[in-house]
Amino acid sequence: MCLTKEQWKNKKRVEILKNIEIAQNVYKMDLQVGEMVKKIQPGQFINLYCNQGQRLLPRPISICQVDEKREILTIVYGVVGKGTREFAQYQSQDKVDIIGPLGNGYDELKKEQHSILIGGGLGVPPLVELAKRLSGNVEVYLGFRSDPFLVDTFKQYTNQVYVATDDGSYGYKGTVLDLLNQKKHVKEQAMIYSCGPKPMLKNIVKWAKEKQYPIQVSLEERMACGVGACVGCVCKIQNVETGEWEYRRVCKDGPVFNGREVVWDE
């Protein structure tokens, strides 16, 4: 059980190769991470630490994509607060500390199955690496408030990419759920992979339940450690049979959970 020196993980200082704005207040950052790329599961995340010492807590950011050959890990993040505002100022060649990969990613199905990927806003990025790795029939539904991103990236991996924007400025006008309802989904077996804001996920789970699709959702919560030690980042997970729930750690027990087991009431 005791690990050897070589096995210990560690905080790692890595170089930023690129950090560019790809939509309003949305940035894409390429990191030269080394061997870590080999161990990655779509849906996992990294902890990105701020260089400014007054900000102690790492920011959990999903892995968007990896380039195994060049050992590059790509993340896409929105500028929503002090930490992400700091990240947006980084230049290529700057360095940042990270740990990862962290958490449990999506359970990928075997080949030839049907997959439906549903992402909303900043929940879109973690689906990229998943879309890349899935084979079989892959449908992608993306919802944005207004300014879409990563759409072309998905198109490299499947030709079924559908986009909705709240203001209709791109693709379908409406929510991603409206868009889903427009399509007829009669496949008997399809795995739903979803990531996005809570209200969206809640609705998607409801939809999936109706259609009797299994659904995996990736959750977010404010974190401190990111490794399961502080029990700070909990969500309510329910035993579907007994109805009993307990608080589970998003960082360690998730961030991907069985959508049917998540209690959304708060």
Added chain:
Amino acid sequence: MCLTKEQWKNKKRVEILKNIEIAQNVYKMDLQVGEMVKKIQPGQFINLYCNQGQRLLPRPISICQVDEKREILTIVYGVVGKGTREFAQYQSQDKVDIIGPLGNGYDELKKEQHSILIGGGLGVPPLVELAKRLSGNVEVYLGFRSDPFLVDTFKQYTNQVYVATDDGSYGYKGTVLDLLNQKKHVKEQAMIYSCGPKPMLKNIVKWAKEKQYPIQVSLEERMACGVGACVGCVCKIQNVETGEWEYRRVCKDGPVFNGREVVWDE
């Protein structure tokens, strides 16, 4: 009395041109400061702010030298704590915030007078610009623990530069006071300009009193504002006639004081 917008001073973000180690744990930094160079009096200092947000207080650092034409201000600082350790890591082209010039520098005498400059350790740098500007007979006495710096710089301005090191690794072996005592000082009028650690200054003042030289000393104290507002950085200044003392602000009322008025007892 009310200043106009143009007259307000401000924190200024300036570029570092060079930041190199010139002796063990002693660094010289060139800053591209703009017009500020024109207003400088030797013995004044700048507040240098850390880029790391957990360190809020500026570090007061004396102005070592200015290059008026190229608008460069040079400082020389020792790595003694967290802030100066941060400074030592800066690279050329990095930026830092400063305000200044601050405080009252040395009263320079008119031409053709005799001046004796006495510096110890990190008290040496503020004497450089002074040596440059003084004319007449200028003697410079410098004391170091072991590894001297700026000696050649002084030699550009006077050929009377005498160095003592505690371990005798360079120049005279002993304190700067021992070295002073070796020389015969019979000039009737000489202004002593001094900067260095408190115990040294205390002894130099005693020596100057014996020789009846007027003496200006530059003091250091832990500071917060650096501009006279917080009354944090006090030294005891005594009315030589009445013997009464009060706490005066090193940053605003000094850092240069009449050596005879300083109370050294603590």
Added chain:
Amino acid sequence: MNSKITIAGVEFKNPVMTASGTFGSGREYGEYMDLNQLGAVVVKGVAITPWKGNPAPRIAETYGGMLNSVGLQNPGVEAFIENDIPFLRQYDTKIIVNIAGRTIEEYCQVAERLGEVDVDLLELNISCPNVKEGGVAFGTDPFMVEKVTKEVKKYSKQPLIVKLSPNVTDITEMARAAESGGADGLSLINTLLGMAIDIYRRKPVLAMKVGGFSGPAIKPVALRMVYQVNKAVNLPIIGMGGIMTGEDAIEFIMAGATGVAVGTAHFNNPRASLEVVEGIQKYMDTYGVKDLAEIRGII
């Protein structure tokens, strides 16, 4: 968008003030900004006679904060009246005078003397951790808080703000005591009591060993106390403790503060209080807040 506020009948053009002791009497920072833009200048503690203050070092830096043990060095109320009031009255900003004392009587004397001159409010400092007598001794016992407030109130012509110490188990008890004593408003928080050690010299950094702890590091404590006090009493609050930006100030207002004071931030940025003024305005503009009353104590 209107960022005017009123405290005890006095109208301020905006809620931003300078925290006592961090801004002298405005002269020094007046070289860095237009004092006309401030809601008020709160001057450093003034006593009836000159106080020498504590020995140096008086300042220590800590992670995200600082310690001070200035010990209320001040030239006495007469010198203050002579030198500082005429200076400050050149500007279109309110003047709040922080008053210090070793005994209730001394507090009363300062308040009485200031009644004769042109200042807008008094701030009673019963919470300075850096002086033995007076100061914090008055501020940690509800009985004393009420008593000193009541006495000083008798001598005060101007509205009387009581400044509370955070170094207590239950801040609401002190707030209620000040309210019972007749305070017209409350200022909180004064500094926490802290310490830093120089491990190379093997001594406390400060000559006085312990000192008053301020700066953004303490903001969570300050916000919590403003929130608690706002629920407990019916007095206007001047909130302070670690305010660095307009956003920080908005947090205090949402916790229930009417005014906000900026202290330690000046040492990091001489224009800090003006940037807080601008930041509040920007928040109001962006989120359509027409009057700060709309968001005051909203949480």
Added chain:
Amino acid sequence: MNSKITIAGVEFKNPVMTASGTFGSGREYGEYMDLNQLGAVVVKGVAITPWKGNPAPRIAETYGGMLNSVGLQNPGVEAFIENDIPFLRQYDTKIIVNIAGRTIEEYCQVAERLGEVDVDLLELNISCPNVKEGGVAFGTDPFMVEKVTKEVKKYSKQPLIVKLSPNVTDITEMARAAESGGADGLSLINTLLGMAIDIYRRKPVLAMKVGGFSGPAIKPVALRMVYQVNKAVNLPIIGMGGIMTGEDAIEFIMAGATGVAVGTAHFNNPRASLEVVEGIQKYMDTYGVKDLAEIRGII
């Protein structure tokens, strides 16, 4: 150079421990470092029955610190005994169990149950600001501190450390009360009570509104309290509150601490506690400190 210490008869290979609640039961951070290098692992609070804890968000970041309102979520003492003790006993480090309760009786039950198993010390948490019953209610009243200490002590086989809350006017009063109650040592400080507000959502960041404030921001308060308590009582102290580096730990030892615990720092750097171990060693080597007793309480 010897960094061994002894607390209540138990010898630790070095003074560095993990602060309760920040290190789980060691399993997670065991992936980042060699737990054998730690003086002790202090596990998260354990109650007699499983506790669900508080709703999310439970975490807020502040300037140089953080807030938490975990609320002592734990699987109960039986699950702890079954899962965590065998794991920790693989390592050559001491085990300190932090015990939580809603009533004196519950504390006693946990202590009694732990008496049957192989752990080294107990740490009585009467200072958690995140639970209504128990927790801080016990920790801010000297009468209750003495009483709960005395009762739990009756049921404790292992030495009993009492963990004090900093949210009090006079920490020495609480320390003396714990001493009178028979404590074998003291841990301080637990978290301050703090708050943060999300001005865009116009709500407190934490679902519970207020939470426990920790991290380097609070170090000056923690150091001051360790210093005061060390002068006031004759018990060994485990000092904590914002320790990030070996230098920080040396400050606590100079203030009078025997052991030191590292908490929030782990979230910034998973190997933080080991770096503290290394930093202490380096200081001892550089300055010729042969035994930490030479510098303990030296100021």
